[in-house]
Amino acid sequence: MTVGRLCRMTLFVGAIGFSWAAADDQTRRMPEYGKEQPPPPRSRAEVNALLTGAPATPGPLRPLHLVLVAGPKDHGRGEHDYPAWQKVWAGLLATADKVTVSTAWEWPSAEQLQKGDVFVFYQKGDWTPQRARDTDAILARGGGLVYLHFAVYGQKDAPGFAQRVGLAWQDGQSKYRHGPVDLDFGSARHPIARNFGKVRFVDETYWRLAGDPKRLTVVASGMEEDKSWPLFWTLEPDRGRVFVTLFGHHAWTFDDPLFRVLLLRGIAWAAQEPVDRFNALVWPGARVAE
16 A cells, blocks of 8 residues: 555544554654653544544645755754755655645745745745745745744844744844743634644744734744743735744654644645645654554
8 A cells, every 4th residue: 555545544534533644654754853852742532633623525636836945954963953854744745645745955946936836944044135035926926835943034134034924033132942832722713723722842932033923813822931922823915825833943843743733734724725635644653642
């Protein structure tokens, strides 16, 4: 049985409350966690509860071209592992029906900028006037943008970057913390947040970012300095869509099935597709307690 066939089977059973995946599918898991101990795996029941409400069968699927953009590592083992993520998630996303995945180093090629439907950035952000023009063109034609963790680094023009993606890291102003985070979805009614309430992760938060939070649709937030700050959000500038998650410091976060639910929904939403389109990809290689 092919991986793609396995994924399609998982999508069907997952939609009605059951799911399974090959426990030894290591090619769909991040290869290195570093010296720190990862948090406990999620229970299968917990994951299935979050998938409740998905359609029993997928509807007509529009062909999608996803572009995964990475860059050189800038942290230690198991942290900010952009190259490993690109390899693992290119393989994972390529198993979905009617999906073409291409990869880019540092920035998409001219051809990718023309043909890509959704661009997923996981790298140390680097904002330049040319990248601003490219981003504006993607949004103007209705394309999708997804930013993970330090991809929101605005370099010398954080306010300009924030104008396109909502909020951006600004040197000398923004703050960070590693450790447990209670992700609060509050009264969020966004489809990405369906069935979520409050969930604990172990990752890194950013706050005091450049930009105006009032422009955002906040999907989830967290407390720092006795104040609630956006950690997951969406934005709809022009005809396009933007989804941002500030999580992704630790490699283990990408193997957390609850984070996968959120990220896969965010990618589908940015593509202007139903958020459950990639439910099958929650399971392969995920850290799930049996």
